Amino acid sequence: SGTPVTVSFGDGIGPEIMQASLRVMLAAGAHLAIEPITVGESVYRSGHAAGITDDAWESLRRTKVFFKAPITTPQGGGYKSLNVTIRKTLGLYANLRPTVAYHPVVATRHPGMDVVIVRENEEDLYGGIEHRQTRDVYQCLKLISRPGCERIVRYAFEYARAHGRHKVTCLTKDNIMKLTDGLFHKVFDEIAPAYPEITAEHMIIDIGAARLADSPERFDVIVTPNLYGDILSDIAAEVAGSVGLAPSANIGTHCAMFEAVHGSAPDIAGQDIANPSGLLLAGVMMLRHIGQAEAADRIHNAWLATIEAGIHTADIFSPDLSVQKVGTTAFADAVIARLGTL
Ligand code: NAI
Ligand code: MG
Numbered sequence: 001s002g003t004p005v006t007v008s009f010g011d012g013i014g015p016e017i018m019q020a021s022l023r024v025m026l027a028a029g030a031h032l033a034i035e036p037i038t039v040g041e042s043v044y045r046s047g048h049a050a051g052i053t054d055d056a057w058e059s060l061r062r063t064k065v066f067f068k069a070p071i072t073t074p075q076g077g078g079y080k081s082l083n084v085t086i087r088k089t090l091g092l093y094a095n096l097r098p099t100v101a102y103h104p105v106v107a108t109r110h111p112g113m114d115v116v117i118v119r120e121n122e123e124d125l126y127g128g129i130e131h132r133q134t135r136d137v138y139q140c141l142k143l144i145s146r147p148g149c150e151r152i153v154r155y156a157f158e159y160a161r162a163h164g165r166h167k168v169t170c171l172t173k174d175n176i177m178k179l180t181d182g183l184f185h186k187v188f189d190e191i192a193p194a195y196p197e198i199t200a201e202h203m204i205i206d207i208g209a210a211r212l213a214d215s216p217e218r219f220d221v222i223v224t225p226n227l228y229g230d231i232l233s234d235i236a237a238e239v240a241g242s243v244g245l246a247p248s249a250n251i252g253t254h255c256a257m258f259e260a261v262h263g264s265a266p267d268i269a270g271q272d273i274a275n276p277s278g279l280l281l282a283g284v285m286m287l288r289h290i291g292q293a294e295a296a297d298r299i300h301n302a303w304l305a306t307i308e309a310g311i312h313t314a315d316i317f318s319p320d321l322s323v324q325k326v327g328t329t330a331f332a333d334a335v336i337a338r339l340g341t342l
Contacts, residue, residue: 119229
């Protein structure tokens with residue numbers, strides 16, 4: 001019984017925060033038939049060039065739902081990002097990244113912040129199409145297609161409509177990349193009139209990013225190409241309190257993947273101090289996706305009650321000295337103890 005879900009425990013802090021998250025979810029009454037797979041660094045080291053095995057693909061294609069802990073991707077060389085491969089192979093074209101300020105529980109200068117970044121998830125500079133042109137010159141291909149733009153822009157407006165949001169802001173650099181980002185902006189302008197109740201605006205990404213850091217409360221839904229969306233979502237999460245708090249849903253026509261926004265944090269791995277909240281809240285998004293909204297609400301309420309009780313992991317800044325700093329396991333225990341709280 002239970003909804004089949006593929007789960008990977010990842011690298012770095014991955015296993016710690018995944019164990020904590022699953023413990024909370026099962027205690028909350030989530031009905032899951034968990035299929036564990038191993039992806040990432042160890043699989044790559046064992047000789048699978050892509051960092052994933054055929055069995056793992058088979059599980060993903062069958063369950064169509066992936067709950068994924070962060071994995072380590074080598075920088076400046078090594079194997080191709082498995083995240084990119086998975087998103088592309090499963091057709092996860094929309095990356096939904098909500099960021100809410102939990103002020104005053106989590107201290108932020110922007111109590112009114114409630115932004116959803118809709119990041120295009122398959123195109124742009126993430127194709128990994130790079131080559132060496134001459135001895136000292138390297139090139140990377142930025143790929144933007146009309147169907148890709150139409151799909152993500154429509155997704156952003158449909159999301160706004162379904163969730164009672166009032167504005168969609170498109171961020172591009174179309175003053176410089178007139179054809180690629182220009183197409184993204186053009187498609188945005190074409191589709192926006194079909195949603196007359198939603199305000200549509202465009203900003204050039206540099207000033208957009210500055211405003212997001214300075215006055216995030218002025219944004220509602222943001223739609224933007226892949227790389228900008230990646231960068232902006234870390235900024236947004238940190239402005240709201242911590243990258244450790246932010247969840248994401250990678251949505252496709254047939255499959256969906258849920259993960260934290262942050263990475264495998266090797267600097268704090270194995271110490272039981274990582275914040276499991278980003279992954280746990282991604283789990284909450286997953287439960288809603290598979291029709292288990294009741295368990296999702298129970299977890300979200302208990303999680304809020306926990307941070308409201310002043311029980312925080314170390315990454316959360318708080319000027320309030322009564323706040324108790326706890327580790328990953330103790331934080332999960334505290335959430336479980338509050339299940340059933342409204
Ligand atoms: P990171 O997000 O792993 O860490 C950045 C900083 O935030 C570190 O100081 C870390 O300790 C802290 N941090 C992150 N998550 C935290 C949490 N839950 N609780 C407390 N502190 C937290 O980014 P970094 O260091 O640039 O990347 C590390 C590895 O993760 C790289 O190999 C990168 O490629 C990979 N990565 C994987 C992602 C994924 O699997 N979806 C996403 C982003 C990065
Ligand atoms: Mg990122």
